Amino acid sequence: MARRPQDLDSERRSPRQARARATIAAILEAAARILEERGLDGFTTNHVAERAGVGIATLYQYFPDKEAIVLAIAEQERDRLTEALGQILARASEAGREATVRAIVRMMVQAFEGRRRARKAIVETLMRRHGGAMAGWIARVVPGLMPGMVGEAGATRSFVVSRAITGVVRSAVLEESPLLETPEFEDELVRLVLRYLD
Amino acid sequence: MARRPQDLDSERRSPRQARARATIAAILEAAARILEERGLDGFTTNHVAERAGVGIATLYQYFPDKEAIVLAIAEQERDRLTEALGQILARASEAGREATVRAIVRMMVQAFEGRRRARKAIVETLMRRHGGAMAGWIARVVPGLMPGMVGEAGATRSFVVSRAITGVVRSAVLEESPLLETPEFEDELVRLVLRYLD
């Protein structure tokens, strides 16, 4: 993001807010790290505050409760994925259907590579509290991939295809399947989607 | 021990063990109910014992720790599913491929209808500890449904198809999607599988 003139201004006008933003960033940063290292079980507010280098009370000044922190991280994640998805969609018409599906699948797989523990925890939280949100994003893309299909039937199909992708990737991550790293895995997922939508 | 005539009177035979068995049943029953009502978070040993009408120590006489209780329920569930799957497979050749796939999908969907919260918790536990076990059972069936396919490619395909089914159903359950009860949902899942395997 490019810094716009107003930004400088607003920071000058309220140095407190700048500090606050830094504090929040530190908290989220620490939270993400702990999520990654310790999983959702070792994720305690005290731990997060300590790691963020802020007092526990400070943490509660910005987040009403523990869940809000995880949710904030999940939102970051969601935004990142949403953006990636947006880029894929933007190129959808020129790229063609297969390439688009492949791009989506690849994005999902990559999203779960590296930082696995954190992803697991985040996904678990997302799934538990906002189940299917991630799949929902994909579902929104699906109609554009389907040849002239709308209404109820389309809704079910969107649901199925999106949850199938996320479900398979999710399982592979949770089971720590070596398949995740094979090109074959991607191929099969693409096949699954394309054949289904034909 | 030789079976004596009195043994037929099962109510009177070995009252000690009978009592113990009743206690265990009561604990599992209570545990399942709490799992259903409160989910995995509200599932505490004290709570279970209280609901089962037994002392907390009694509970620990039969289960080494909290997890063992959930696992015991999960095993019951697994056995039920395994048996159902066995029956489907037994009829596979006479029923044909589509009917078999449909039966499997239906079984999965039904397995998650009713007692949803409990199922959720159980599935979560199963997924966490015995990741993919459930999907694994299905995976074992898949090769029989695929036209002449073996080796690595077959393994990936089995993985994908089984996780796709469980993933979609799982999502529907966790998201409490109304689709679960529509015939269309089943149709689409069958379509997903058949088209993929063709």
Next chain:
Amino acid sequence: MARRPQDLDSERRSPRQARARATIAAILEAAARILEERGLDGFTTNHVAERAGVGIATLYQYFPDKEAIVLAIAEQERDRLTEALGQILARASEAGREATVRAIVRMMVQAFEGRRRARKAIVETLMRRHGGAMAGWIARVVPGLMPGMVGEAGATRSFVVSRAITGVVRSAVLEESPLLETPEFEDELVRLVLRYLD
């Protein structure tokens, strides 16, 4: 022990008592073993009963509570030591003072060799509940070793010499000092006692 006619008789007269004696023996045997293997912390009534191969309720038929079991073992131990001490004393006049002191010291050291864990636990219990009982036995011997000394002064001296011996040996055991196995250790203990009593 040789079986005497009466023994047969009494066993025949009350087979229950014979059984009972065997049960008690089994309990004490198991208790001693557990004390040895697990120390006083791992020493639980349920554990003892199980190891003894009897029901927990049976154990409580013979011992009013947990402590009674440890005490019973301690008594066995005490009896053994008392007897050993008696033999030493019986030979005291012919053996001379130094030899007698040396015999006592050696007995103490040997008492703590082997089966150390059990000894530790037993000694701890003895010390805690019947503190100085062991030292008391020795104290009773001391006057015989002192040249014409009686009354209060003698009592203090008996106390000091007996607790000094037991204290040193006890420390060596608890600290698992390698000194326990050296002849020097015995020599020094003898020296301590003889010089003090001269």
Next chain:
Amino acid sequence: MARRPQDLDSERRSPRQARARATIAAILEAAARILEERGLDGFTTNHVAERAGVGIATLYQYFPDKEAIVLAIAEQERDRLTEALGQILARASEAGREATVRAIVRMMVQAFEGRRRARKAIVETLMRRHGGAMAGWIARVVPGLMPGMVGEAGATRSFVVSRAITGVVRSAVLEESPLLETPEFEDELVRLVLRYLD
């Protein structure tokens, strides 16, 4: 940190830390009292917290676990003894051997007078975890009391004399012997040591 003039007003300086220090002191105070009144068995964390007038969680903010509390008390005790011993040693050459030995013995006896139950528990803990530490301090002094003795023989002798003193005093405390308060007791201990070392 540079000391500022205000620092002198210790009551006002960093009130947070002052509060914490007061809390810790209250916990240790309560712990010592309970140790004294109830012994090690009645020494529970909840009990201590209640008696200290703090929440149980507060206690755990300062001590990682139960043992740490006892250890903290034990350390206080150790420090006190160490210092006393240091003072005795500092005067050793001018005071002469007998006076030094007598001072040590007196220190030991006094250390165990009053607050006997607490001392018992503390000593027990010290003995169990830091076996012989206390005796070890004395042992270190002994060589200075022995006429030209070094090497292995000296090590054994140090061990014996230090454990003899602590053993005798320990027994007197545990058995709650009335001898503890007699001057004769001290005399005899001094005699024990001096004769042995001559």
Next chain:
DNA sequence: GATGAATGAGTGTTCATTCAT
């Protein structure tokens, strides 16, 4: 005489959250 089943009071410990400063 023997027992398995059952138990409740109690244990040490955790953690999200609030309060006074």
Next chain:
DNA sequence: GATGAATGAACACTCATTCAT
């Protein structure tokens, strides 16, 4: 705005002991 101190409700789990048979 920031914080350290404090906390209580809750947790999983243990064990000496009793009761019904």
